[in-house]
Amino acid sequence: MDRPIAYDKLAREDRFIRMRARRVSEIRLEQGLSPFPDLSNQESIKERVHGILVGELQAMEGAGRTVYDFPEAPWEFTMDMARQVWDESRHVEIYVRLLEHLGGYVGEFPETTILWRCACAEDAAARVAGVNRGLEGLACDVFNQLIHIARKIGDPILEQAVDFVLADEITHVRMGSRWLNELTKDDPERRRKAVEFQEAIDERFNLGGIRREGDHEEVPISIATEARKLAGFTDEEIARLIKATQRSPVY
Amino acid sequence: MVAHPLAGHLSVEESAELIRQYRYAEERMMRVMGGWIALTPELSAKLLLGRHVWDCAQHADLWGKRLPELRAPAHVSAPASEAFVRLMDLLESQEGFHQTPERLAGIYEVLKPHLLAAYQDHLAHTNPVYEPPTRRILERIVEEERRHIAAGRVVLSHLITTPAVEARTGEWRRRLEGLLLESGGVSGKPTGDLRGPDVPVDPTAIAQDLARLERPVGRWPVPAELEASVEAHALHLKRRDLQALEDDFAPAYRQAGMATYAPLLAFELATHRIVGLGKLGGHRLVKLRLEGPAGTAVVQLRWAETDGRWRVLEAEVVRTEAAAASS
Numbered sequence: 262m263d264r265p266i267a268y269d270k271l272a273r274e275d276r277f278i279r280m281r282a283r284r285v286s287e288i289r290l291e292q293g294l295s296p297f298p299d300l301s302n303q304e305s306i307k308e309r310v311h312g313i314l315v316g317e318l319q320a321m322e323g324a325g326r327t328v329y330d331f332p333e334a335p336w337e338f339t340m341d342m343a344r345q346v347w348d349e350s351r352h353v354e355i356y357v358r359l360l361e362h363l364g365g366y367v368g369e370f371p372e373t374t375i376l377w378r379c380a381c382a383e384d385a386a387a388r389v390a391g392v393n394r395g396l397e398g399l400a401c402d403v404f405n406q407l408i409h410i411a412r413k414i415g416d417p418i419l420e421q422a423v424d425f426v427l428a429d430e431i432t433h434v435r436m437g438s439r440w441l442n443e444l445t446k447d448d449p450e451r452r453r454k455a456v457e458f459q460e461a462i463d464e465r466f467n468l469g470g471i472r473r474e475g476d477h478e479e480v481p482i483s484i485a486t487e488a489r490k491l492a493g494f495t496d497e498e499i500a501r502l503i504k505a506t507q508r509s510p511v512y
Numbered sequence: 513m514v515a516h517p518l519a520g521h522l523s524v525e526e527s528a529e530l531i532r533q534y535r536y537a538e539e540r541m542m543r544v545m546g547g548w549i550a551l552t553p554e555l556s557a558k559l560l561l562g563r564h565v566w567d568c569a570q571h572a573d574l575w576g577k578r579l580p581e582l583r584a585p586a587h588v589s590a591p592a593s594e595a596f597v598r599l600m601d602l603l604e605s606q607e608g609f610h611q612t613p614e615r616l617a618g619i620y621e622v623l624k625p626h627l628l629a630a631y632q633d634h635l636a637h638t639n640p641v642y643e644p645p646t647r648r649i650l651e652r653i654v655e656e657e658r659r660h661i662a663a664g665r666v667v668l669s670h671l672i673t674t675p676a677v678e679a680r681t682g683e684w685r686r687r688l689e690g691l692l693l694e695s696g697g698v699s700g701k702p703t704g705d706l707r708g709p710d711v712p713v714d715p716t717a718i719a720q721d722l723a724r725l726e727r728p729v730g731r732w733p734v735p736a737e738l739e740a741s742v743e744a745h746a747l748h749l750k751r752r753d754l755q756a757l758e759d760d761f762a763p764a765y766r767q768a769g770m771a772t773y774a775p776l777l778a779f780e781l782a783t784h785r786i787v788g789l790g791k792l793g794g795h796r797l798v799k800l801r802l803e804g805p806a807g808t809a810v811v812q813l814r815w816a817e818t819d820g821r822w823r824v825l826e827a828e829v830v831r832t833e834a835a836a837a838s839s
Binding site: 262266270271272273274275276277278279280285288289292294308318321322323324325326327328329330332336339340342343344346347349350351353354357367368369370371377 | 542543544545546547548549550551552553554555558559561562563565566567568569573576587604607609723724726729787788789790791792793794795797799801810812814830
């Protein structure tokens, strides 16, 4: 196998419908819809859950590739990535079942592959910065919001299942925080590039100002400050993210 | 004659050497399975590999941590022979879209059954007085390998859908088994049957390893008018009715749509079926699988209802395969 593989080698059953993220947003906007599901109704929640499902799938695939692509990395790093593969495989099953719980099915909405593209970064430090800290950090924000919505609409199944996934995600971000530091400890240039990669992902996933600081009732996606602190983000990093969300370009 | 309770089968150094060999097999298998997940289309197989990557990583970790207890450096993997490395190289080589059965057969019908046999044989020969640390690792791994093999076989038999796939997978398994035999196995010192006996496993025990298997979709929830339009469109494509095909596209997309179809129109397409159906706001995304004597094409179409009829706004050929590729 190549190390890494080309991103277009990502294999899917025919029932999955893959599209570019930008194109999906454009088509939604052309129809007068918000660029992303806004969780204002059951259909929108189902679409968000489907988006998370394919994100979990790509996270599993990405962590699996990291296990394969970096045989020279420290053994404990490999162990963390292998553990993440297992966690993500359970998350996929959880979200498949949640999707069905909401009356949906796999393939009901398009799959975009931004997460997978990030998981194809050639440097292990960039991967953990981009995927574990950038995207799994975003997952903390999104899951926190989904738990809030589940509580609000009285869906304990959704609430409890997502809360367990959130606990795992915090662990994955923590792994990312640890390995970003350890893999780059004697190489400031490598660290700078990895952090830049993460910040570019954070910027992109501020979702045109949808992710912001504030209460769940006041902003579309609230930055999960407490979850991020548990995951090893420093106050300074959280402040920088909040600042970035205030100047994020429209997606 | 009854063996002395302190009689041993392997020296400390020999134990460490064997453990490095086990670790090589477990570590390499774990990395290969991790790498394959993205290359494997079927969800049941992806999730199976995903679950077992972590177990295999733990097996490699247990072996790696046992080594310093045997006066050897921790976490060192060492293959028994070049021939065993060649076996692993060959096993890893099946990375094609349609080669999931070969991938699973390599792991669950050849490598894991062999490791299970080797572990069971080792366990039977360990000394119960001074080797319990090794015995405990072996007992745990034996139990997990048995579960993995049983779960892997369930998914593998689900994916063997035609006699051609069965024959192809069987041929691959025999090729790997030949190389395994030639290599002498994980230790390079075969101690009997390299594959070991088949041991039945309680189906409830493997539930944790299996996500649900894919089921054929009986009927997609396609709106009736759209279904009629999709059927007509597929017919136009099969008949190569250019005028009718053009008319199926929204006016602004006619030229681009016909250009997308140009390569398909050179081939005879005999059958079609819907294999995917998605939503994007009010638009519907339909995936059609078209088959003919020369091969298969999968097209993805975005449909919208305009002026009282469904029209294609966008078409993409997502995959084409020669006839032999998917059989």
